[in-house]
Amino acid sequence: MADSRTPAARPLARRDTALILFALAMGGFAIGTSEFVPMGLMPDLARGLAVDEPQIGHAISAYALGVVVGAPLLAILGARLRRRPLLLALMGFYALGNAATALAPGYHALLAVRFVAGLPHGAYFGVAALVAASISRPDQRGAAVGRVMLGLAIALLIGNPFATWLGHTFHWRWAFALVAGIALLTVVLVARFLPPDPDEPRQDPIRELRDFNRSQVWLALAIGAIGFSGMFCVFSYLAPTLVHVTGVAESWIPLGLVAFGVGGVIGSLAGGWLFDRLQFRAAAVVLVWSALVLLAFPFAAQSPWLVLPAVVAVGTMGALAPILQTQLMDVAGGAQTLAAASNHSAFNAANALGPWLGGMAITAGLGWTSTGYVGAATAVAGLLVYVWARRDARRLRLASCTG
Numbered sequence: 001m002a003d004s005r006t007p008a009a010r011p012l013a014r015r016d017t018a019l020i021l022f023a024l025a026m027g028g029f030a031i032g033t034s035e036f037v038p039m040g041l042m043p044d045l046a047r048g049l050a051v052d053e054p055q056i057g058h059a060i061s062a063y064a065l066g067v068v069v070g071a072p073l074l075a076i077l078g079a080r081l082r083r084r085p086l087l088l089a090l091m092g093f094y095a096l097g098n099a100a101t102a103l104a105p106g107y108h109a110l111l112a113v114r115f116v117a118g119l120p121h122g123a124y125f126g127v128a129a130l131v132a133a134s135i136s137r138p139d140q141r142g143a144a145v146g147r148v149m150l151g152l153a154i155a156l157l158i159g160n161p162f163a164t165w166l167g168h169t170f171h172w173r174w175a176f177a178l179v180a181g182i183a184l185l186t187v188v189l190v191a192r193f194l195p196p197d198p199d200e201p202r203q204d205p206i207r208e209l210r211d212f213n214r215s216q217v218w219l220a221l222a223i224g225a226i227g228f229s230g231m232f233c234v235f236s237y238l239a240p241t242l243v244h245v246t247g248v249a250e251s252w253i254p255l256g257l258v259a260f261g262v263g264g265v266i267g268s269l270a271g272g273w274l275f276d277r278l279q280f281r282a283a284a285v286v287l288v289w290s291a292l293v294l295l296a297f298p299f300a301a302q303s304p305w306l307v308l309p310a311v312v313a314v315g316t317m318g319a320l321a322p323i324l325q326t327q328l329m330d331v332a333g334g335a336q337t338l339a340a341a342s343n344h345s346a347f348n349a350a351n352a353l354g355p356w357l358g359g360m361a362i363t364a365g366l367g368w369t370s371t372g373y374v375g376a377a378t379a380v381a382g383l384l385v386y387v388w389a390r391r392d393a394r395r396l397r398l399a400s401c402t403g
Contacts, residue, residue, distance in 0.1 A: 016193070017135050021144060023189035024128040025151035027091050030182040031121055032155025033163050034098055035063065037175050038114075040164030040257075044172040049107045059107075059114045066118025067348045074123040075341035079205040083131050084194050088187055090120040090127065095183035102176040122348075125149075126341030129325045131194065139276055141329075146272025146322040153268045153318060157261030161254060212335035212342075216396070217328060219389035221339075224324045224346035225353065227287050227382015230294050230375025231317040232354030235260060238311065241368040245301045252304075259308045263315020271319030275326050280390075282323045287383040290317045294376035298369035321347065354378065 012020070038045060038060050045056045078086045097117030104110040129145045136144035159182075167175035234241075238260070239253045246252075274282035293313040300310035325343050332339035354375065361370040 012135055017144075019189075019193040020135060021132055021147045023186065023193045024087075024132060024148045025154075026182065026189055027087075027094075027124055027128060027186040028148055028151025029155045029159055030091075030094065030098075030151075030179050030186055031124065032152035033159035033182065034094075034101075034117065034176065034179040035121070036156060036160045037163045037167070037179070038063075040160060041167040041172045041175060044167055045110075048172055049110060051107050055107065059110050061352075062111045062115040063118040063121075064348045064351060066115040067121040068345045070119030071122025071126065071341040071345040072338055074120060075126060075338040076205050076208060078123065078127075079208050079337055082197065083127050083134075084190070084196055087124065087127055087131070087190050087194070090124040091183050091186045091190065093120045094124065095180045095187065098176045098183060099180040102173040102180065122344030123337075123341040125152075125325075125344050126337055126339075129322075129340050130329065130336055133326065133329055142272035142275030142282075142322055142326045143269075144272065145275075145326050146268045146270075149271075149318070149322050149325070150265060150268045152321075153261060153264030153315075155261075156264050156315075157258060160261075161257065207334040208338045209335070211333040212338045214331065214333065214335075215392050216331035216389065217335065217339050217342075219385060219392060220324050220327050220331065221342060221346040222385045223283060223287075223382050223389065224320065224343060225349040226385060227283075227290070227350075227379055228317070228320055228347055229350040229354035229357065230290060230378040231314060232351045233358040233371045233375040233378065234294065234297055234314050234354075236355035237358055237362065237368055237371050241301055241371070242307065245368050246304055246307045248304055248307075255308060256311050259311040260315040263312040264318045266312070267316040267318035267320075268322060270316065271322040272326070274319065275323045280323075280327050280330075280393075283320065283327065284383065284386050286317065286319045286323060287379050287386060290320070291376045291379040291383070293317065294372045294379060297372035297375075301369050301372070 038056065042056045045059070046052055049056075074090065078089070081089070094117065097113060097119070100113040101110065101117055104113050125148070128148050132144040132148045133141040163175040163178055166178060167173075238256050239250075242248050242252050242256050243250060271282070271286065274285060278285065293310070293316070297310050297314060300306040321343075324346075325340060328339040328343055329336060357374050357378065358371040361374050362368060366373075
C-alpha cells in the first residue's frame with residue numbers, strides 16, 4: 001500500500017482531485033447522518049418499536065461499539081486490497097447496514113443491524129484519508145484530509161436535521177433508507193472519479209500489526225480518546241442545558257445543533273490548514289483553544305445571546321480530527337490503514353468517555369453547566385498526553401542518532 005506521504009503515481013489535475021475529495025466526503029456525509037440521526041429520532045424509534053427511549057440509547061451504543069470493533073478488524077482484513085476496491089466494499093457494506101436498519105422488524109433486530117452498520121465506519125474514514133493525502137501535494141495533505149472530514153461536519157449541519165425531519169414527517173425508517181441511498185451514491189461517485197492505481201503496493205497484515213505497536217501511534221490515539229471527549233461531554237447534554245440553564249424554549253434545540261454543525265465545518269477546514277503549517281504542534285493549539293472554550297461555556301450558557309456562539313466554538317474542537325488523522329499517517333510506518341482507521345475508534349471512545357464523565361458530574365449535583373469544566377479538564381489531560389508524545393518523539397530521534 002502506498003505511503004500516504006508520497007504523491008500519487010500519476011499526477012492528477014486539480015479538478016480531478018476536487019472530484020475525488022467530493023466523492024470521499026459524500027461517504028462521510030452518509031456516515032455522519034446515520035450516526036447522529038437516532039438521537040433526533042429517539043421518540044419516533046421508541047414509539048415505533050414499542051420500547052422506551054433509554055433502550056433506543058442502547059442502539060446508539062451498539063453502533064459505537066461496531067465502530068470500535070470494526071475499525072481495526074476491517075483494516076486488517078482489507079490490508080491486502082487496493083484502496084479503491086476497499087473503499088467501494090466498505091461503503092457498499094455501509095449501504096446494506098443502513099438498508100437493514102430501515103427494514104428492522106423489531107428492537108433486538110435493530111440492535112444487531114446498528115452494530116453491523118457501525119463496522120465499516122472507521123475503516124472507511126481511515127482509507128479515505130489515506131487516499132486524500134496520497135493524491136495531494138505534501139504541503140496540502142492536512143487540508144485534503146480536512147475536506148474528507150468535512151462531510152461529517154456537513155452531516156451535522158444539513159444531513160441530520162433533514163433526515164430527522166424526514167423521519168418525523170413520514171416514518172423513522174425513511175431516514176435510514178435515505179442514508180442507504182447516499183451510501184450507494186458514494187459508491188457510484190468513487191467508482192467514477194477515483195482511478196485505479198496499478199502501481200499501488202500491497203500491504204502485509206502482519207506488518208500492519210507489528211508497526212501499529214509504536215508508542216507514537218498509541219499516544220496520538222490517546223490524545224483523541226481523552227482530549228476530544230470534552231466536546232462530546234458538552235454536546236451530549238446541550239439540549240437540557242439550553243432549556244434548563246439558558247431558559248429558552250425547546251424550539252431552540254435545532255438551532256443549537258445547527259450552531260454545533262457550523263463549528264464542525266469551521267473546525268474541519270481549520271484543522272487541516274493548521275496541520276499543513278504547524279504539523280503536530282497544531283494539536284497543542286487546538287487543545288489549548290478547547291480548554292479555553294470549554295471553561296467559557298458555563299458562563300455563556302447563561303445568556304441567550306452568547307450560548308449559540310459558544311456552541312459554535314465548541315464545535316470547532318473538531319479541528320483535532322484531521323490533525324490527528326494526518327499525524328497518524330506520519331508515525332504509523334507500515335500500519336497506515338490500521339492506524340488511520342483506529343483514529344475513529346479513539347474518537348468513539350471519546351464519545352463514550354465524555355458523556356459518562358459529564359453525567360457523573362450532573363448526577364453529583366454540580367449542574368448542567370459542569371460539563372464545560374469537566375470537558376476543560378479532559379482537554380488539559382489531552383494536552384499532557386501531547387507533551388508526553390513530544391518528549392517520546394525526541395527520545396526516539398536521539399535513540400536513532402546514537403544507534
